[in-house]
Amino acid sequence: MGMESILSFGRAVRLNEEECDWDELDRTAALLHARLAFTRAVLRHDLGVRRQAEDSVSGAAAGLESNDDAARGESRPERNDENVQLHADVHSALSGWWAALDHAKPLPLKEILLHYDAIERDRQAQHRTGAGVRTPRRGEPVLHRALSLEPELVHETRASHLDQGAEPPRAQARPGTGAATSPLRPVSNFSVAEPLSVVEPSGAAPLAAVASVPIVGKKQSVLLIEDRISKRNPGESMLNAYEKVLSAPTVDLEALRKLAWHGIPLKYRATVWKLLLEYVPASASRRPDVVQRKRREYQLAVEQHFGGSHAHTRRAQGILTPKAPAARDLDVGGAAHDRSINGRPKAEPLSPMRDISNSVASEQPNPRGSQAGLSEYEQSMHRQIGLDIPRTCPGQALFHIESVQASLERVLYVWAMRHPASGYVQGMNDLLTPFLFVFFAEQSSVLESGEEVLCWTNLQHLSAKGLADAEADAYWCLTALLESIHDYYIFAQPGIQKRVLMLQELVSRVRPDVHAHLLSEGLDFIQFAFRWMNCLLMRELPFVLIVRIWDTYLCERDGFGVFHVYVCAALLSFFHEELLCKDFQDLVLFLQNLPTKSWTQTELDMILSQAFMWRSLFDSSVHLRGD
Amino acid sequence: MAGVSSSAPTPLAKYKLVFLGDQSVGKTSIITRFMYDKFDNNYQATIGIDFLSKTMYLEDRTVRLQLWDTAGQERFRSLIPSYIRDSSVAVVVYDVVNRASFINTTKWIEEVRNERGNDVILVLVGNKTDQTEKRQVSVEEGDAKAKEHDIMFIETSAKAGFNVKALFRKIAAALPGMENSAMARDTDLIDVKLNASASTNPTASQESSCGC
Numbered sequence: 001m002g003m004e005s006i007l008s009f010g011r012a013v014r015l016n017e018e019e020c021d022w023d024e025l026d027r028t029a030a031l032l033h034a035r036l037a038f039t040r041a042v043l044r045h046d047l048g049v050r051r052q053a054e055d056s057v058s059g060a061a062a063g064l065e066s067n068d069d070a071a072r073g074e075s076r077p078e079r080n081d082e083n084v085q086l087h088a089d090v091h092s093a094l095s096g097w098w099a100a101l102d103h104a105k106p107l108p109l110k111e112i113l114l115h116y117d118a119i120e121r122d123r124q125a126q127h128r129t130g131a132g133v134r135t136p137r138r139g140e141p142v143l144h145r146a147l148s149l150e151p152e153l154v155h156e157t158r159a160s161h162l163d164q165g166a167e168p169p170r171a172q173a174r175p176g177t178g179a180a181t182s183p184l185r186p187v188s189n190f191s192v193a194e195p196l197s198v199v200e201p202s203g204a205a206p207l208a209a210v211a212s213v214p215i216v217g218k219k220q221s222v223l224l225i226e227d228r229i230s231k232r233n234p235g236e237s238m239l240n241a242y243e244k245v246l247s248a249p250t251v252d253l254e255a256l257r258k259l260a261w262h263g264i265p266l267k268y269r270a271t272v273w274k275l276l277l278e279y280v281p282a283s284a285s286r287r288p289d290v291v292q293r294k295r296r297e298y299q300l301a302v303e304q305h306f307g308g309s310h311a312h313t314r315r316a317q318g319i320l321t322p323k324a325p326a327a328r329d330l331d332v333g334g335a336a337h338d339r340s341i342n343g344r345p346k347a348e349p350l351s352p353m354r355d356i357s358n359s360v361a362s363e364q365p366n367p368r369g370s371q372a373g374l375s376e377y378e379q380s381m382h383r384q385i386g387l388d389i390p391r392t393c394p395g396q397a398l399f400h401i402e403s404v405q406a407s408l409e410r411v412l413y414v415w416a417m418r419h420p421a422s423g424y425v426q427g428m429n430d431l432l433t434p435f436l437f438v439f440f441a442e443q444s445s446v447l448e449s450g451e452e453v454l455c456w457t458n459l460q461h462l463s464a465k466g467l468a469d470a471e472a473d474a475y476w477c478l479t480a481l482l483e484s485i486h487d488y489y490i491f492a493q494p495g496i497q498k499r500v501l502m503l504q505e506l507v508s509r510v511r512p513d514v515h516a517h518l519l520s521e522g523l524d525f526i527q528f529a530f531r532w533m534n535c536l537l538m539r540e541l542p543f544v545l546i547v548r549i550w551d552t553y554l555c556e557r558d559g560f561g562v563f564h565v566y567v568c569a570a571l572l573s574f575f576h577e578e579l580l581c582k583d584f585q586d587l588v589l590f591l592q593n594l595p596t597k598s599w600t601q602t603e604l605d606m607i608l609s610q611a612f613m614w615r616s617l618f619d620s621s622v623h624l625r626g627d
Numbered sequence: 628m629a630g631v632s633s634s635a636p637t638p639l640a641k642y643k644l645v646f647l648g649d650q651s652v653g654k655t656s657i658i659t660r661f662m663y664d665k666f667d668n669n670y671q672a673t674i675g676i677d678f679l680s681k682t683m684y685l686e687d688r689t690v691r692l693q694l695w696d697t698a699g700q701e702r703f704r705s706l707i708p709s710y711i712r713d714s715s716v717a718v719v720v721y722d723v724v725n726r727a728s729f730i731n732t733t734k735w736i737e738e739v740r741n742e743r744g745n746d747v748i749l750v751l752v753g754n755k756t757d758q759t760e761k762r763q764v765s766v767e768e769g770d771a772k773a774k775e776h777d778i779m780f781i782e783t784s785a786k787a788g789f790n791v792k793a794l795f796r797k798i799a800a801a802l803p804g805m806e807n808s809a810m811a812r813d814t815d816l817i818d819v820k821l822n823a824s825a826s827t828n829p830t831a832s833q834e835s836s837c838g839c
Contacts, residue, residue, distance in 0.1 A: 384700065387651040387672075394669035425702045426650075426672040492705045530675035530706065539671065585693070588678040 242268045251275055251282040257555035263601070264551045266449070270442035273435075274473060276554040277480040298472035301414045322374060322382050322413060381416040381424050385409055392429045396454045396543060399433060403459055404440070407471045408432060411478060419482075422489035427531075428482070430538040434547050435477045439470035450544040484560050488533065496533040499565050500526050506569045510614055514576050521584040528591035532568050536560060540571070540594050545604050552608055562619070566611035574607060639682065639691045642802055645710045647735045648720035649728040650699035653754040656785035657720065658696050661795055666786050673698045675706055685799055692795070711739055716748040716798055721769075723753045723782065724761040729768070736776050748801050749778035752794060757784040 242265065245255050256272060264272050274280040281290050305322050374382065389409050393399040399408070411432055416424040441453045443466035459467060487495030504525040508515040518525070531539060538546050549567070553559030572579065575594065582590055596603070646654040655670045655677070662681055677696040682689060695710045697703070711717060717739040721728040732751060739749055753769045756762075766782055773780030779797060783790040 384650060391669045391671050394667075394671060423702075426698065426700045427674050429672075489702065491702075493702065526706070527676065527678070534674050539674070585678075585680050589680070592677060 239265060239267070242272075246271060246275075247284075249284050251284070253282055261552050261555040263548050266441075266447060269547075269551070270438050270473075273438060273477060273550070273554060277477050279473070279476045279480055294476055295469055295472040298414070298475045299468065301418070302410050305414055305417055306410065322378060377420060377423070378417070381413060384426075385412045385416065385424050385429070388426060388429045393433050393543065396433075398437065398440075398454050398456050401456065401458055403467065404436065407436060407467070407474070411436075411471060411475045414475060415479060415482070422482075422486065425489040425534075427535040427538075428478075428489070430535045431481060432474060432478050433538075433543075434550055435474035435481075436470065437543075438547065439473045439477075440467075443467065443470050450547060454543060481560060484558065493534070495561075496530060497526070499533045499561065500529045502562075503529055503532075503565050503568050506565060506614070506618070507572055509618070510569055511573045511576055514572055514579050517580050518587065521582075521587055523584055523587050527588060529568060531592075532571075533564070536564060537567070537571075541596050541604075542599060545596075545599060545601075548601065548604060549608070556615075563611065563615060566615045567607060569614065570607045570610035573610065574603075639689060640802075641691045641693060642716060643693045643695065643710075643714040644716040644718060644798070645695045645697065645707075645714040646718045646720060647697055647707070647711075647739070648699060648752075649722070649725070649731050652699065652720045652722040652725065652728045653785050654699065654718075654720050655696055657718075657752070657754060657783060657791055657794070658694050660785040660788055660791045662694075664788065666788070668786075672700070675703060676710060683795065683799055690799060690802065692799075708738075708742060711742045714743075714747070715802070716750070717743070718750045718752055718794075718798070720752045720754055721764070722755050723764045723769075724755055724758045726763040729753070729764045729772075732772070736778065740776075748798060749776070750794065750798060751776075751778055751780045753780075753782040754785060756782050756789060757787045 238259070241259055245252060245259065246268065253275065256275060260272050260276065271280075275282060279294070281287055386409065389405050389412075392405075392408060398404060408429060412424055412429060415428070437450070437453060440456075440459065440462065441448065441450075443462045444453070445461070462470075482489070485495060487493075487498075489495075504515070507525075536546075537549070541549065553563060556563035571594070575590075578590060579587065646658065648654055650672070655673055656666060658679055659670070660666055662679055673696055675698055679694045679696065680691060681694070682691050695714065697707050697710065717735075719732050719735045719739070721732045723729075736749060736751070739747060751769060751773045753764060753766070769782060770780050779801070781790055781794050781797060783794055785791060
């Protein structure tokens with residue numbers, strides 16, 4: 001029945017090709033196509049029905065293509081009354097098909113199309129890598145699965161690309177893309193694999209390294225896997241590789257990402273983070289100037305808000321006193337434009353090139369009392385940040401040091417003043433700690449392990465300039481990080497909502513059992529995953545592993561946004577056995593307190609590899625790309 | 628929701644409690660004191676909503692309390708209404724050394740009333756009574772506000788462990804009075820035996836700051 005409907009629809013469209021309303025048909029075709037895909041989605045867990053649906057779809061696609069050929073070869077029939085009849089056919093065909101789908105939950109077109117995209121990719125991935133990929137054997141180490149998968153992907157993809165000769169990859173099905181493409185293209189395209197798109201790592205380092213080899217044979221695959229594994233244990237050659245990349249006149253960021261994906265050696269971490277966050281320019285000759293200017297800019301901002309260059313040492317009653325914006329008000333040429341009518345600063349991304357030196361007129365003594373003269377917004381931010389400083393990373397001695405807490409406060413307050421659209425949101429204090437940790441450690445003359453640095457109880461071994469520089473660096477890096485996830489913290493936090501939905505969708509595909517179980521227990525993903533997004537798992541994983549995971553995030557495209565969601569999915573998958581046997585109450589408690597305290601690099605590598613593999617498989621689907 | 632354990636000899640009545648109030652007034656501390664009888668000066672700020680569960684053994688029955696601990700910061704407020712809708716008890720907490728947090732309780736009480744009408748047990752809690760010297764809100768003010776809104780009132784110190792158990796006993800005592808409430812109708816929940824002696828007006832029948 002479905003197939004007949006499609007065939008009659010196709011025929012009707014073809015016969016009316018020259019006179020019909022293309023936009024209308026385009027939409028209709030896209031709708032029909034999406035409906036087909038959606039049916040597949042609905043039925044995909046029922047193998048028998050699913051087969052049938054697939055047969056029906058590919059049959060339909062074949063039918064349409066042959067019909068297409070036939071239409072080209074034959075002369076067109078006269079169009080007169082027939083048109084009316086054919087249009088009616090289109091409608092009846094569609095309504096018949098839709099009636100058959102009545103049991104399916106109706107979804108907005110956009111959502112249907114998202115389903116379609118996902119399924120299409122899924123199907124192509126299956127086609128290319130064999131069924132084993134989608135249903136990996138239980139208990140098989142994740143890492144090995146991921147590693148053994150990649151060369152296969154590349155091999156087959158390359159081959160299929162070559163097979164296609166000069167034919168470019170076909171356009172993805174989209175509704176209403178205009179009359180230039182046949183409205184039936186989406187349907188006929190259904191069985192055509194799209195080369196490259198599935199495995200294209202789009203900047204992801206590990207695959208890029210493999211993919212640069214034109215055709216990868218079995219033997220070569222093994223070598224590449226070994227190569228990749230060796231990168232996990234950086235030895236002399238690894239350090240040399242970093243030296244080489246970092247000492248170049250212009251750092252090759254791609255090469256750097258390939259190295260850093262696997263974890264950055266302590267010695268280079270601070271440098272590499274600054275480069276990958278683009279706080280520091282890749283060009284060595286520009287670097288000193290830019291860094292100096294930015295550190296100065298931050299310093300000025302601190303003076304502007306806290307008054308005086310001695311803010312670093314000024315700390316009354318455990319909390320700093322921000323200065324009223326007197327200096328800014330006095331300055332007519334510089335900062336006046338920063339402030340909107342109601343006296344609040346405007347939302348403005350702090351451009352790295354922006355020079356605010358003009359905006360601080362002079363260093364004036366602050367004549368007013370501690371809170372006097374501060375706007376309501378300023379007071380509120382000051383109070384909220386102040387409440388959270390003492391309870392930031394309570395488990396680590398480093399963050400109980402008074403001067404470290406003062407740094408935390410200054411960075412967060414300056415950031416909040418410059419980003420009033422979100423202001424300070426709880427959790428940002430967590431996100432700042434890895435930067436302070438890494439940059440303070442950088443200023444130390446002795447190379448110490450992360451655990452050692454976390455146990456510091458004072459910063460006396462660091463110079464005053466070193467402290468100020470580390471704080472400024474942390475500010476700029478936090479700014480860059482928050483910029484990449486800015487919609488996480490604005491009103492109603494839409495970015496987080498979106499990512500939680502994406503996580504849910506992803507889990508429904510990679511671990512349908514877990515997904516179904518959580519839902520059947522009445523657990524909403526938002527109930528546990530909200531914090532996973534808001535604090536980027538900082539409450540879920542040991543601190544040193546967070547620092548390590550950020551190495552990889554910095555190398556992935558939209559690492560803190562999209563890749564992070566894959567990591568969250570991998571985390572759920574890692575614990576699937578525990579999750580599947582728990583009821584609602586135990587589920588929430590378990591997910592709020594994941595047993596990761598004793599985790600090491602080994603577990604994290606499994607999570608990252610799994611996340612990487614899934615991203616490689618699904619990322620090109622519009623649906624899970626998260627744009 | 629999780630079904631009631633079928634292996635239990637008598638089914639447990641389950642109640643949902645939501646904790647509301649400004650940032651850093653001590654919601655998490657009160658819950659932690661109740662759950663584990665301990666206190667820490669430096670709990671990390673609650674992000675979103677945290678969940679805890681505790682079984683309470685009362686004289687005539689056993690109840691399971693499901694506690695939803697909300698984040699106090701304004702930015703997270705959009706998450707909270709659905710928890711208010713689901714809860715049979717709302718505990719609105721303020722900090723007796725922070726007047727602003729006391730003023731803001733009105734907003735919370737009204738929000739709960741808007742969502743649930745009178746179909747809810749509301750408790751106003753003034754926390755941090757151990758900081759006697761810094762106190763900005765007197766016990767009389769708290770009591771007056773509670774009377775004004777016809778809700779229960781108690782002062783606590785999670786740090787000192789003062790009145791926290793009393794708070795939960797007070798709540799538990801009020802629970803059977805929820806006859807014909809949405810909670811009792813909820814198919815997920817076992818029918819609660821109604822205790823005729825339970826007061827229908829808990830505020831009037833119980834002293835504030837009760838030390839039971």
